[in-house]
Amino acid sequence: MxxxxxxxxxxxxxxxxxxxxxxxxxxxxxxxxxxxxxxxxxxxxxxxxxxxxxxxxxxxGGLIVLLLTLDDGLGRPVIAGLCEEITQRMQRAGGAYFPPHEHWGSDEGSLVDTYARWGLIWGGGGSRRVRYSVAYDPEVMRxxxxxxxxxxxxxxxxxxxxxxxxxxxxxxxxxxxxxxxxxxxxxxxxxxxxxxxxxxxxxxxxxxxxERIHPWLWYRAGGIEMSTALEAGGAFFRTPNPGQALFPWGSAARLDRKIDPTDPVELSEAEVACRRLVMQEFERLREQVPGMRDAHLCGIATQLGITESxxxxxxxxxxxxxxxxxxxxxxxxxxxxxxxxxxxxxxxxxxxxxxxxxxxxxxxxxxxxxxxxxxxxxxxxxxxxxxxxxxxxxxxxxxxxxxxxxxxxxxxxxxxxxxxxxxxxxxxxxxxxxxxxxxx
Ligand SMILES: Cc1cc2nc3c(=O)[nH]c(=O)nc-3n(C[C@H](O)[C@H](O)[C@H](O)COP(=O)(O)OP(=O)(O)OC[C@H]3O[C@@H](n4cnc5c(N)ncnc54)[C@H](O)[C@@H]3O)c2cc1C
The missing domain is CATH 3.50.50.60 (FAD/NAD(P)-binding domain)
Structure with a gap:
């Protein structure tokens, strides 16, 4: 404390x-x-x-709406069971998007660029390959x-x-x-x-x-002219909902100090500070990124992004x-x-x-x-x-x-x-x- x-x-x-x-x-x-x-x-x-x-x-609640690590990165699934059932059921409900099997493991540039736009590819060098990863809608999962x-x-x-x-x-x-x-x-x-x-x-x-960590706060916004904003290099991901984007906020404008995520006082300060920073950052994006002038917030995560405690x-x-x-x-x-x-x-x-x-x-x-x-x-x-x-x-x-x-x-x-x-x-x-x- x-x-x-x-x-x-x-x-x-x-x-x-x-x-x-x-x-x-x-x-x-x-x-x-x-x-x-x-x-x-x-x-x-x-x-x-x-x-x-x-x-x-x-x-x-944290809007971390990407299932990563379902595969080994070379095209072979490593997690199935309940996770596979959840993915299939979300897809049937229209709330999940993932690359087809034949693309898994591919390092072909245009495919990698397409799926990276959905937040489905991370890492550099030889790891920049199409993964069996899933973007989904949190309400469908709930x-x-x-x-x-x-x-x-x-x-x-x-x-x-x-x-x-x-x-x-x-x-x-x-x-x-x-x-x-x-x-x-x-x-x-x-x-x-x-x-x-x-x-x-x-x-x-x-x-x-x-562990002490930097808290994150992800959010979603709608009303974006996707192709214009993407061409301008907008730092967001596509989502299964047309015109809506996921902003994994935190990398540029995050809280500049680490917190103990089990300390109620530090958590409270972080909640207030992160929400203020997200509002500021979103306003900046609306002013500066072409295609985002009429964008609106669909929702800020209700839970702080705590990677580790x-x-x-x-x-x-x-x-x-x-x-x-x-x-x-x-x-x-x-x-x-x-x-x-x-x-x-x-x-x-x-x-x-x-x-x-x-x-x-x-x-x-x-x-x-x-x-x-x-x-x-x-x-x-x-x-x-x-x-x-x-x-x-x-x-x-x-x-x-x-x-x-x-x-x-x-x-x-x-x-x-x-x-x-x-x-x-x-x-x-x-x-x-x-x-x-x-x-x-
Ligand atoms: C910024 C960030 C980015 C991430 N990116 C990704 C990603 O792209 N892909 C990916 O797959 N993973 C990602 N992760 C990791 C992933 O989101 C989490 O590690 C994972 O969701 C944790 O699941 P969990 O069920 O263990 O814990 P949680 O999701 O934290 O669930 C714990 C549950 O317990 C409840 N709870 C807590 N304490 C109590 C209590 N005392 N009594 C009763 N209920 C309680 C909470 O309300 C919550 O519902 C990311 C995490 C963060 C923070």
Missing amino acids: TNPMTSVREPARDTPVLAETDVLIVGGGSAGVAAAVAAARVGARVVLAERYGSLGGLAT ALFNEMVSEAGVELLFHLWGGDALFSDGALEGVAFQTKAGRRAVRARVVIDTTGDGDILASAGVPQET RRLLGLHVLTRAEMNRDFDDAIAITGHWTRAGDVYAIPYRSLLCHEHPNLIAAGRHISVDHRTHNATKEIPACIATGQAAGIAARLALDCGGDLRKVEVTRLRDELRRTGALLDYPFDPSRSARGSSRTGV
């Missing part, structure tokens, strides 16, 4: 129990939705608790997530802010939430932390690393030195959004903590180092680790809720059965040199 803190002693209290379930998932972002749907589809009773009133997290959660029979609870891990005789027995009705508890046999910030892990005393220090900390290496317990494989040909296998151990057998992480705060996080934070990877955590949680119910006792072969078989791709032909010659970090 930037303000000095004193403390207040609170009396012990009884907290009413709002729900009891097999699997409690805290955080309804892309990882949380995937975990909930995956666990419910294989037969677990699931509660999904989300602090806001809609699903998707940064993938909707509606789809509601639909998928409901179809799977998940009990969805909005407006629950997950605060405190609850223990009985030293064992994690659920989470206490702040709600409009007061403090309420949800009891569960397994808890999945998909808050993006590792809030439940922090409350349960699990060690994590915290806390990261779990789990059973295995996946490092950059382990890029292009397979693991016996790999539960997902992800591409890298700026590097063609480089992939990470994510071990199951990078989702687990030392401290509590029935607590697991999925999404952007899994146990990886800062550089690896650059790849594993991407939405498809968050969906893939969510899917794995959901299925692992269901399997753990047969082992007394102990996630470490889950048979990895069974978990991987179940993941393959539900569409996950785990059999990538790793090229050992691409493995980086360096040491790995196992355990803490």
Whole structure:
């Protein structure tokens, strides 16, 4: 905290129990939705608790509307399963755009230029190739997530802010939430932390690393004369909605200092400052970029773009030195959004903590180092680790809720059965040199 803190002693209290379930998932972002749907589809009773009133997290509320890292950058998909289902269903609803299969991996200049205009190609040099990446409409994703959660029979609870891990005789027995009705508890046999910030892990005393970052704030604008503005070099991306553009603001006019995204005071200052800077920047673009004079704001992201905050220090900390290496317990494989040909296998151990057998992480705060996080934070990877955590949680119910006792072969078989791709032909010659970090 930037303000000095004193403390207040609170009396012990009884907290009413709002729900009891097999699997409690805290955080309804892309990882949380995937975990909930995956666990419910294989037969677990699931509660999904989300602090806001809609699903998707940064993938909707943050307007980060690009699925990158679905492929290895050379034309081979590495993430499928739930992420592929989401893509196909958004496309059928008219809310997704991606290159056809025959273009994947191509470095042909005009194709690269076309898809780069959609924000689907990043990185330079040999990595400037057409990727299997997807631009989508956040409202289509929001509606789809509601639909998928409901179809799977998940009990969805909005407006629950997950605060405190609850223990009985030293064992994690659920989470206490702040709600409009007061403090309420949800009891569960397994808890999945998909808050993006590792809030439940922090409350349960699990060690994590915290990163200070530049916050971003993406926005969308309409009423743009596309061809004129694009010809003039307008720094925005096309979207599936004609005449509407996505502005990944932050690169030029971003806040000039890093913040701790878990500090409420720093977050509040950043919210105000970023919104002011976006308004200024948009006004400048309207004045200076041909084709944008009559442009209007369709919406500024409701959530700050927090790339990174806390990261779990789990059973295995996946490092950059382990890029292009397979693991016996790999539960997902992800591409890298700026590097063609480089992939990470994510071990199951990078989702687990030392401290509590029935607590697991999925999404952007899994146990990886800062550089690896650059790849594993991407939405498809968050969906893939969510899917794995959901299925692992269901399997753990047969082992007394102990996630470490889950048979990895069974978990991987179940993941393959539900569409996950785990059999990538790793090229050992691409493995980086360096040491790995196992355990803490
Ligand atoms: C600027 C920026 C650009 C990016 N670009 C891309 C890109 O182009 N492509 C890409 O694929 N990825 C990109 N990413 C990464 C990606 O958007 C995120 O890492 C990913 O969406 C994280 O998903 P998640 O489900 O792990 O977490 P989140 O999306 O953060 O979801 C966490 C959810 O938990 C809820 N929550 C949090 N705390 C609590 C609590 N205590 N109690 C209850 N609920 C809680 C939140 O409201 C939210 O719904 C980018 C990220 C940023 C910030």
